[in-house]
Amino acid sequence: NAGVTQTPKFRVLKTGQSMTLLCAQDMNHEYMYWYRQDPGMGLRLIHYSVGEGTTAKGEVPDGYNVSRLKKQNFLLGLESAAPSQTSVYFCASRTGTHTNTEAFFGQGTRLTVV
């Protein structure tokens, strides 16, 4: 059972380059999330989706875009990477069947912008 899979695991970008992080889940979950984790800051929500074709802004959405064209995939895009976007990015998903359900996380993507 793969759960939540993030691609790639590591990436180094130059300032101004673009890239897309892919999150795929095989649990048929309705809700998906993108977080960033920075030292001393915990996890901060970037964007989230409550279903296919819908997205919403989280706590720190600036500089990122997302798309949820298929229920199982949630893409996070950086159009013009900046050093401030150096971080570890986590994708998570959750079923909406019950309100107390936990979020399942991918293993993270370490992104460095130089």
Place this chain on the structure above:
Amino acid sequence: AQTVTQSQPEMSVQEAETVTLSCTYDTSENNYYLFWYKQPPSRQMILVIRQEAYKQQNATENRFSVNFQKAAKSFSLKISDSQLGDTAMYFCAARQGGSEKLVFGKGTKLTVNP
């Protein structure tokens, strides 16, 4: 806005002893959910324990238990018989009922010493 505060950036404990990690939260809702996640060096986020605000009984999962003080908005995690494998970052998180946003604290780095 919902906030989660972990006041202990780092803690250490001797193997087989008991340690308590603190967490306080702020919410205006009566219906909400609280979680403790563990992040070992592998970076994988793992759910340790959850608590529904409407339940008065403290949640317990094997060696892990919580002390949920609703009036004080406190949600501490107690780890009994600490093991070397408990060494990790621990994050407290909260989600208001009806909201999809899972808000995290900044984390507590726990080291279990042999």
